[in-house]
Amino acid sequence: MDPDLSALDSFLAEADADGYLIDADSSDSDQRYLSGFDAHDPFFTLYTGDTHLLVSGLEYGRARKESRADSVSRYSDYDYQYGSPEERYRMLAEFLADHGVSSLAVPARFPLASADGLRERGVGVEAETDDVITGIRATKTDAEIDHIREAQRANEKAMARAEELLREATVEDGLLRFDGRALTSERVRREIEIALLREDCALDETIVACGADAADPHDDGSGPLEAGETIVIDIFPKSKETHYLADMTRTFSVGEPSARAREWYELTAEAKEAALAAVEPGATGEDVHDAACDVYEEAGLPTLRDDPATETGFIHSTGHGIGLDVHELPRLAPGGAELKPGHVITVEPGLYDPTVGGIRIEDLVVVTEGGYENLTDYPEEFVI
Amino acid sequence: MDPDLSALDSFLAEADADGYLIDADSSDSDQRYLSGFDAHDPFFTLYTGDTHLLVSGLEYGRARKESRADSVSRYSDYDYQYGSPEERYRMLAEFLADHGVSSLAVPARFPLASADGLRERGVGVEAETDDVITGIRATKTDAEIDHIREAQRANEKAMARAEELLREATVEDGLLRFDGRALTSERVRREIEIALLREDCALDETIVACGADAADPHDDGSGPLEAGETIVIDIFPKSKETHYLADMTRTFSVGEPSARAREWYELTAEAKEAALAAVEPGATGEDVHDAACDVYEEAGLPTLRDDPATETGFIHSTGHGIGLDVHELPRLAPGGAELKPGHVITVEPGLYDPTVGGIRIEDLVVVTEGGYENLTDYPEEFVI
Numbered sequence: 231m232d233p234d235l236s237a238l239d240s241f242l243a244e245a246d247a248d249g250y251l252i253d254a255d256s257s258d259s260d261q262r263y264l265s266g267f268d269a270h271d272p273f274f275t276l277y278t279g280d281t282h283l284l285v286s287g288l289e290y291g292r293a294r295k296e297s298r299a300d301s302v303s304r305y306s307d308y309d310y311q312y313g314s315p316e317e318r319y320r321m322l323a324e325f326l327a328d329h330g331v332s333s334l335a336v337p338a339r340f341p342l343a344s345a346d347g348l349r350e351r352g353v354g355v356e357a358e359t360d361d362v363i364t365g366i367r368a369t370k371t372d373a374e375i376d377h378i379r380e381a382q383r384a385n386e387k388a389m390a391r392a393e394e395l396l397r398e399a400t401v402e403d404g405l406l407r408f409d410g411r412a413l414t415s416e417r418v419r420r421e422i423e424i425a426l427l428r429e430d431c432a433l434d435e436t437i438v439a440c441g442a443d444a445a446d447p448h449d450d451g452s453g454p455l456e457a458g459e460t461i462v463i464d465i466f467p468k469s470k471e472t473h474y475l476a477d478m479t480r481t482f483s484v485g486e487p488s489a490r491a492r493e494w495y496e497l498t499a500e501a502k503e504a505a506l507a508a509v510e511p512g513a514t515g516e517d518v519h520d521a522a523c524d525v526y527e528e529a530g531l532p533t534l535r536d537d538p539a540t541e542t543g544f545i546h547s548t549g550h551g552i553g554l555d556v557h558e559l560p561r562l563a564p565g566g567a568e569l570k571p572g573h574v575i576t577v578e579p580g581l582y583d584p585t586v587g588g589i590r591i592e593d594l595v596v597v598t599e600g601g602y603e604n605l606t607d608y609p610e611e612f613v614i
Numbered sequence: 615m616d617p618d619l620s621a622l623d624s625f626l627a628e629a630d631a632d633g634y635l636i637d638a639d640s641s642d643s644d645q646r647y648l649s650g651f652d653a654h655d656p657f658f659t660l661y662t663g664d665t666h667l668l669v670s671g672l673e674y675g676r677a678r679k680e681s682r683a684d685s686v687s688r689y690s691d692y693d694y695q696y697g698s699p700e701e702r703y704r705m706l707a708e709f710l711a712d713h714g715v716s717s718l719a720v721p722a723r724f725p726l727a728s729a730d731g732l733r734e735r736g737v738g739v740e741a742e743t744d745d746v747i748t749g750i751r752a753t754k755t756d757a758e759i760d761h762i763r764e765a766q767r768a769n770e771k772a773m774a775r776a777e778e779l780l781r782e783a784t785v786e787d788g789l790l791r792f793d794g795r796a797l798t799s800e801r802v803r804r805e806i807e808i809a810l811l812r813e814d815c816a817l818d819e820t821i822v823a824c825g826a827d828a829a830d831p832h833d834d835g836s837g838p839l840e841a842g843e844t845i846v847i848d849i850f851p852k853s854k855e856t857h858y859l860a861d862m863t864r865t866f867s868v869g870e871p872s873a874r875a876r877e878w879y880e881l882t883a884e885a886k887e888a889a890l891a892a893v894e895p896g897a898t899g900e901d902v903h904d905a906a907c908d909v910y911e912e913a914g915l916p917t918l919r920d921d922p923a924t925e926t927g928f929i930h931s932t933g934h935g936i937g938l939d940v941h942e943l944p945r946l947a948p949g950g951a952e953l954k955p956g957h958v959i960t961v962e963p964g965l966y967d968p969t970v971g972g973i974r975i976e977d978l979v980v981v982t983e984g985g986y987e988n989l990t991d992y993p994e995e996f997v998i
Binding site for chain 2: 257288315336339340341342343344345346357359420423424427428432434448452603
């Protein structure tokens with residue numbers, strides 16, 4: 231199923247531009263999305279209502295087979311001679327003229343040399359800063375939701391492997407041990423990575439953070455894991471085949487945690503339920519964030535909403551869109567926009583304090599006509 | 615040890631620009647190199663002879679500790695208000711003015727919106743298409759060479775694991791089996807990935823290609839591995855810690871290969887030795903490529919040098935620089951520039967024909983004052 235690009239049509243009409251051009255490789259998610267093509271080297275995608283690709287001869291066959299483009303041209307169609315940047319702009323200008331394009335809207339991060347090269351050849355080029363494609367990407371098709379669902383299944387297997395290690399660990403002098411050695415953040419992280427590789431997923435980072443490390447949401451965690459301390463495990467794998475991501479966090483304590491940590495866990499489970507209950511079309515990202523903040527503030531705990539200077543309590547937003555990028559629109563945060571069916575979002579309230587540790591519980595859900603569907607199938611068990 | 619940026623100084627003097635500016639995250643290797651900083655979100659690096667960073671408050675502490683910058687500023691130093699692109703350009707223009715910069719050279723792929731935003735504020739911005747930083751990156755410091763050496767040690771462990779699987783495989787109906795199941799490209803690739811994870815390396819791709827797959831240098835390989843067929847294994851891991859890559863290829867046959875494949879293997883080993891013998895300061899990348907081509911052509915085999923239309927024989931270049939990117943300067947190919955001490959390059963001749971298979975042998979070497987040092991410590995054994 232093709233993406234709904236009507237918002238791009240409206241944008242181009244309003245901007246009075248003939249087309250939208252991306253010059254990037256497919257590590258740029260807007261490029262991957264608009265072209266439906268996966269390539270390591272930069273190529274051109276022109277949208278004029280139809281989608282036209284311009285690629286090197288090496289990529290031509292694959293682009294015709296695999297991309298979502300209505301037409302694919304190759305460099306040799308324009309007698310392109312490798313080596314000179316000027317040749318590249320000449321070719322590009324001719325390609326645009328062939329599609330009747332003399333004025334372009336381009337992404338904010340469009341390459342300057344290409345823009346200047348085109349301008350010198352009389353093509354109007356204006357950078358847009360509305361992130362129009364990123365905005366369109368927020369609403370997922372059924373196929374995209376299935377891709378995310380699949381990545382989430384892999385994620386659950388990796389989380390299960392991590393939980394298994396924690397459950398099988400023994401405790402010595404307050405530290406976890408497994409297989410005769412200290413069980414560290416690094417070892418658990420490696421087993422998560424291996425479990426994901428077996429599911430054909432990759433990941434750049436994984437958080438396995440214990441105690442004071444867990445109290446800093448930006449700390450990946452390192453060193454020996456401790457009994458009775460909070461252990462935050464946050465995994466966001468990307469399918470190597472589809473390139474879509476999933477995201478889930480669970481918090482564990484091996485053995486009895488502090489009374490405070492127990493209380494915070496219950497409160498965070500409650501904040502997550504409250505936030506989920508607020509997810510429905512028409513609600514805003516800010517509404518969902520407010521629902522989580524309400525739970526914490528009613529319990530007398532600090533939030534960034536209540537105290538922008540606080541360094542403990544609920545010190546991040548409630549969630550974010552996810553898809554080809556781990557952080558996409560919409561944001562579940564102050565100013566977060568209206569939720570629409572097809573938005574895939576994380577809901578992940580948490581509490582942090584170096585003297586207590588960190589607690590975060592994160593589910594992945596898709597907004598539906600009637601509310602939401604939770605894509606997460608993993609228990610919430612704190613003390614194991 | 616800091617990189618030698620004198621070529622950038624000369625470039626700026628010639629271009630009559632006050633400074634060089636990069637606006638990118640550190641997945642851009644030029645940005646990582648010039649800043650010495652690792653960040654997921656875009657930040658600014660200004661070079662004026664000294665190196666100045668402009669980063670968000672979130673990154674400020676880490677940038678001061680970890681980057682190679684002479685000074686680090688943060689957005690709040692310029693009263694930056696999040697949300698408006700105009701604010702970003704205003705901040706950037708003030709940051710440039712603080713460093714006495716009113717004209718900039720920038721990379722070809724510098725973001726258009728930032729360039730236009732600065733031009734509107736009176737800053738001269740010109741895209742350079744000489745890839746000046748990429749050129750500087752070709753010559754490695756001792757520390758960089760050590761990083762590559764370390765990644766190569768991990769690479770050798772992964773190759774050993776792959777070879778072990780091939781050696782332990784049994785043959786049934788001409789196909790390799792291991793652990794009661796068909797041994798496929800995919801299974802070997804996964805074990806390579808796991809071996810690299812254990813060495814704290816990551817990789818995007820690995821080639822494990824057999825028979826006709828191996829005859830296409832762009833094919834990653836798939837499906838069951840066959841006895842008596844050429845199996846090309848090409849691994850290019852990246853250290854997660856240093857971000858430097860290594861690269862090595864070996865070709866195996868489990869059991870007796872065809873006489874043709876045996877002959878091609880010997881010839882390729884000879885081409886590699888001839889190419890290596892040509893590596894020294896003052897020789898060009900083209901000289902090294904020519905040495906490999908000579909061996910093949912003398913044996914009556916087609917090369918791209920001899921026949922640009924050939925689809926069999928030696929159908930790629932002899933090698934490439936490697937460092938923060940898997941393909942860097944210099945190129946060991948027609949037009950390849952002069953080799954200099956500190957260049958780290960691959961030397962990887964090969965022969966391809968769907969009726970014979972693929973053969974490639976690849977070592978990783980550093981150019982030294984006296985010639986080269988081979989960074990590869992792995993045997994060449996074809997039939998196992």
